[in-house]
Amino acid sequence: MKHLLYIGNKLSKHGVTPTTIEILGPLLEQEGFMVSYSASQKNQARRLIAMLWNVVRYCKVDVVLIDTYSTTNFWYAFATSQLCRLFRLKYIPILHGGNLASRLKNNPRVCQMIFKHSFQNIAPSLFLKDQFKGEGYENVIHIPNAIELRSYPFLKREIATPNLLWVRSFAEIYNPMMAVEVFEVIKKKYPEATLCMVGPEKDGSLLSTKQKAKELKLEVLFTGKLSKPEWISLSKNYDIFINTTHFDNTPVSVMEAMSLGLAVVSTNVGGIPFLLEDNRDALLVSDNDVDKMVSQIQKLMDSPDIFQELTKNARLKAEYFDWQIVKDEWMAILK
Template sequence: MKNLLYIGNKLSKHGVTPTTIETLGPLLEQEGFNICYSSSKKNKSLRLVAMLYTVFRFRKADAVLIDTYSTTNFWYAFGTSQLCRVLRIKYIPILHGGNLAFRLHQNPRICKMIFKNSYHNVSPSLFLKEQFNTLGYKNVIYIPNAIELHNYPFLARIKASPNLLWVRSFSRIYNPMMAVQVYYELKKTYPLATLRMVGPEKDGSLVEAKQKAKDLDLDIHFTGKLSKLDWIKISKESDIFINTTHFDNMPVSIIEAMSLGLAVVSTNVGGIPYMLEEQKEALLIPDNDVEKMVDALKSLIESQVLFTELVLNSRQKAEQFEWVKVKLSWMNILK
């Protein structure tokens, strides 16, 4: 297979955080694949139309990659996959949605139409692979999200300061309000603590977080969307990366934080415990448990040994997601 069509949300030019279509696609191009992309339309209805039209137009493609999510964008995967079936094109759903397991139960017939008829299903998460396998989907291949490690310079931190970094789109599914509440509680013990929150607005959560910070008189640095280079630069001013999400699959932002030498404290949801080992590579706490996250942060700040162990172990783990290694799995199914 040399000529590929990649279906997904290519929306970074509209201020949205780049998704896999804008990271995996260029990496595959570096390996010699010819790739056409769809779609960058901001309007969801027009985006679906553009995706369907592009599938028809490039029906001679060797295969179609389809970024597959669990919420509204799930229907893009349904529509394009069924057109691929009609046109007899091989298609490969890439399973991103942290709540796709719920879809398997809520829409079993539609899910079978998509995933039982695919050439392969690629899961970046062992959690989702297990969920699919349990329900009888055996054609699921685990290929983790990848990064180019040389783009993430490791900073050898000696001891943790109470300086926190949060990087994600401001969406309720990622629970940014928890980060605000955690920071408020942490400052009671460490008045000089800092919090930088990086990411674009998605559903009103940024406005809500800013208002909450104002109500609590917190000096949170909301940066908005930053380029990868810019947020890596400001990461040097922090020592701990906090992940507050309600649902998750295999967030690249955590891999990036691990690569940069930040200690990770995360909610223990979805694919996170399949990705990180508690007390070895990260500290994991229950969903939305502000008190436990604050306690975890305090333990990192107070224990240099724990902090150093987590940072070194997580950097070593991040090396497993280097593109040079991950690409071999992609080559196996595309060539």
Template sequence: MKNLLYIGNKLSSKGKTQTSIETLGKLLEAEGFIVNTASSKSNKLLRLLDMMFSVLKYRKQVDFVLIDTYSTSNFYYAYIVSQLCRLLKLEYIPILRGGNLPSRLEKSPILSKAIFRNANTNVAPSLYMKSNFEDLGYGNIECIPNSIALKNYRFKERTFSKISLLWVRSFSKIYNPLLAVKVIKALKDENIEAELCMVGPDADGSMQKARLLAEELDVDVTFTDKLSKQDWITLSESYNVFINTTNFDNMPVSVIEAMALGLPVISTNVGGVPFLIEHNKTGVLVTPNSEEAFVKSIKELIDSPDKTKEIGRLARKQAALFDWEIVKNQWIKVLQ
């Protein structure tokens, strides 16, 4: 029986989006692993101290420390926790979550080498991240994708009498939510009947900016704030196109979920997304930060209903590869 300590941002109880520390942690527990987690502290300094305290607390019983690793301020959590693990001679495994981590490797080479070269294994959720790390000389990389429980996602073939756009993400500048509002405005300007629903909590004030932009452009946008997984899956029944407007990405679970539901996905062609979506086969990839590109692709979906339905069917098949019943074997292999 392996004993794990999982370090990450466990903040869903504070109104934030549920992250892998809660989803993957529970799945590993169900496979027989003992999983302790840190941290749910809202304050960043207290969260770091809680993470460090947890490493010290469990140091004599833990087999591996899993560390969710991002590219912005949370990168420094990973650095400090990993170096504490080194000091205590604990095996640790960074999970490479941040879509902009390749840039961080170049900006912070010394810190990056201290974290990733001394890890037991680095787990990359996408081939995009794995290839970027390997190009910079990191060899101990295992690609284990983000997963879903496929049985929880009922496939539905969509119809397109009206365009109903669904956007699901935290409202953060890096995910470019304002672009979704601009897309609905551009559709309106072309006299295409359309609606937009944006689901997710506010991370950095971007939700208020999106609301103000919708008001300024005189378009109707539904903002639901944070919804439970089941609630947004139920909501998705009423929508027929999923848009992903991000500027940086790795292996977004919300996109995998949309594919599993049969929603044709239009996404910016960034980061790990082209490793997930095959253009015009399992989804549509467009130029970043271009409402014109989104509108063009949406019009093509309307004009080619048979092709669009085929994209939905193939997307479901692709999403099935990320079912936990398949992915769990890769985790078990690494952790054994």
């Protein structure tokens, strides 16, 4: 049995949305790997110390997986990868950070120390794969984020109603305020419209979004963090999924919405055009373009044929993200 050490932010017990470490890790365990995890400390300094200690503790593992982000957590990847090099451990950065492309340009030497010496670099986003290739990194392959499709029952909807669903952590980069601004316009046109926003607080954006809704006298349902089964059940009450982010790669919440039969209207930023095709499996708008998102929502409501075609195509695309398909690519790397 191969033993893996998975390094990342395992923080769901602190009320944070589960990240890849808590999704991919258990899937690999199902395939017969022994997986040790690090780290779950809420304090960043303690989390880094735990990560480094576990590299030392498990210095005989077969492979180290490192969730790699672009902001403060980038330095976790740097520190742990260099310790892996010291122990001659095979390590695989999994590239998540929305701003990693800027890291490649702004911190080229540090990035080379991480990514040039890795056993392999995994890019869940084709966008990031292209960015890394453009900077001369050849040891990058694309393996998409995986979902267990059987957990996402497709609900065939005949028509679109003005019931909007938003699922993400409340952080400025995901622009939750735009969802409220879109809802304000939709509500004036369709008084029966609803908006539900699902996700935990991250940087103070939840409070400011709630305040915005209050100022506009809008009734928005804020659920806080929900478990996967809870929000999947909730999704049956909604028809249109809005993704308002300023920057993104391959958001799992969008993949999940596609699987469930929701029509996706998203900002066309970062890796989104590598995931979604405008007018085929989603409708795309420019960053922070409230008016265009409103018109795209109206388009879905006015055109049942377009709505049904988009949701059908989205589900077909989502099937390519099923773990039963994606796992073969992981097995080829890890075995």
